[in-house]
Amino acid sequence: MSSLEARLKSTLRDVPDFPKPGILFKDITPVLASAALMGEITDRFAAEWRGKNVDAVVGMESRGFLFGMPLAMALGIPFVPARKPGKLPYHKVSESYALEYGHATLELHTDALAPGQSALVIDDLIATGGTALATARLVEKLGARVVGFGFVIELGFLQGRHVLAGYAVDSIVRY
């Protein structure tokens, strides 16, 4: 285990039965409270993706914003927010996807990425992979391509990586 992974594991807070019974929620707020850890996460992602022709970082509302924006700044490229429905003011594309109960939707502005551009998708955590796959579909609706995915936390037992088969997937902490 890398030292960053070990320190993240000792800093993340497990909250049982949130937001509903049976879910062990990985609370990232203690990580956000550490400027040093946030800097190391950004450096770790930047080292992984620098030089791989990434044109923009796409982050999903809302915890993807917290890790995607500093990474985009470190790489010197645009950040693109994938937002929940009704939040983006301009022309947009939408993608709905199934959750354990019900469904969710994410949206991108139509001018967020140009056809042929390459996007890196960043979120705090991959569980089933549904959110990440929906974001890839949004990127692809704009004619852009997904270079890969970066997650701070991977819940490997939920097999989300298999849902993203064919894409490059990088995570820092695995359970």
Ligand code: AMP
């Ligand atoms: P999924 O679409 O199943 O991969 O779920 C990923 C999204 O749900 C991410 O944006 C996470 O922030 C959130 N999420 C799912 N499970 C957890 C968990 N156990 N702890 C914290 N966040 C979670």
